[in-house]
Amino acid sequence: MIQTLEWTDQGIRFLDQTKLPTVETYVTCTTYQQVAEVIRNMVVRGAPAIGVAAAMGIALGANNSRAETVADLKQDFDQICRVMGETRPTAVNLFWAIRRMQEKFVTLCIRPIPQIKQALIEESRRMHAEDIAANQAMGRHGATLMPATGGVLTHCNAGALATAGYGTALGVIRAALEQGKRLHVYADETRPFLQGSRLTAWELMKDGIPTTVISDNMAGSMMRQGKINAIVVGADRVAANGDVANKIGTYTVAILAKEHGIPFYVAAPISTVDLDMHDGSGIPIEQRSRKEVTHIAGRQMVPDGVEVENPAFDVTPARLVTAIITERGIAKAPYEESLKRLAEEHTPVSR
Numbered sequence: 001m002i003q004t005l006e007w008t009d010q011g012i013r014f015l016d017q018t019k020l021p022t023v024e025t026y027v028t029c030t031t032y033q034q035v036a037e038v039i040r041n042m043v044v045r046g047a048p049a050i051g052v053a054a055a056m057g058i059a060l061g062a063n064n065s066r067a068e069t070v071a072d073l074k075q076d077f078d079q080i081c082r083v084m085g086e087t088r089p090t091a092v093n094l095f096w097a098i099r100r101m102q103e104k105f106v107t108l109c110i111r112p113i114p115q116i117k118q119a120l121i122e123e124s125r126r127m128h129a130e131d132i133a134a135n136q137a138m139g140r141h142g143a144t145l146m147p148a149t150g151g152v153l154t155h156c157n158a159g160a161l162a163t164a165g166y167g168t169a170l171g172v173i174r175a176a177l178e179q180g181k182r183l184h185v186y187a188d189e190t191r192p193f194l195q196g197s198r199l200t201a202w203e204l205m206k207d208g209i210p211t212t213v214i215s216d217n218m219a220g221s222m223m224r225q226g227k228i229n230a231i232v233v234g235a236d237r238v239a240a241n242g243d244v245a246n247k248i249g250t251y252t253v254a255i256l257a258k259e260h261g262i263p264f265y266v267a268a269p270i271s272t273v274d275l276d277m278h279d280g281s282g283i284p285i286e287q288r289s290r291k292e293v294t295h296i297a298g299r300q301m302v303p304d305g306v307e308v309e310n311p312a313f314d315v316t317p318a319r320l321v322t323a324i325i326t327e328r329g330i331a332k333a334p335y336e337e338s339l340k341r342l343a344e345e346h347t348p349v350s351r
């Protein structure tokens, strides 16, 4: 399995996603500030991977702390959590992971410092393992929704590279193929950062999964030609009413799917569901640098001085979402009820 990120004795090792698909190279972070930087720079990206990276970054920062009392360690810990929380605003998994590490710290504060540090490392590694198990469970549920044969379109990268492993949307596709379904993946290139053409195509090719890359503006035409039988994407945040924030362009794909009568599925772990967010209108949308739009592979593509927008995500209204696939089962409308029911369930997920 692709190792997106991993705790090692030397530090946290990340597969550098900014260099893919041509160069496979790794970055090892030895401080929490470096981890925050690789999240911001998208060396590691994708909501669940951001969550696990932040948890490991917090454990790393706490482990490096020179505090001699638990109170001082707590001060350092709070500062580390603040820095992590300022990296990327849309993926709710980041805040979910920070909260989980904070809750863990509370249960540990009567212990000696070395034990606290060790337990935080173990908690972050547990989150890594749990994410893979959740994706495999999501895959099993979602595979039942995939056609026996045909084309499946995905947008951005919601694969092994966006998670601790296996993937959410691509996990569903992997599981369907493992069950003997015959799928061909259409990967939107996903301007401006090209997660589809660079990352989705890279990891699917590595697994020998039949894949065609299309530029984003080809999706409608492919649907009209009958080449797409289902769509499956990931999510950065799912509001309580089922509105879905995901990579910019997802909304356009959902509208096209509706027009062509194609099912539009979202695969996301329960950690991506934000029951405190009533609907998608309140989800903070990250604005990224204009250079991601103005330049491709370092070459300027627009005239000097032109205005540019670069919202990294959009919100797809729940009415366009056929079903939301989680590790605990499949949610259908009305999402207020189905998501709440799944989120409040506490069944452990096994591999």
Ligand code: MRU
Pocket (backbone or CB within 6 Å): 045, 046, 047, 048, 091, 155, 156, 157, 158, 159, 162, 163, 167, 168, 169, 195, 233, 234, 235, 236, 246, 247, 248, 312
């Ligand atoms: O900006 P990115 O690359 O972090 O955006 C990633 C996505 O939009 C993914 O679809 C989402 O995080 C789900 S990943 C399983």
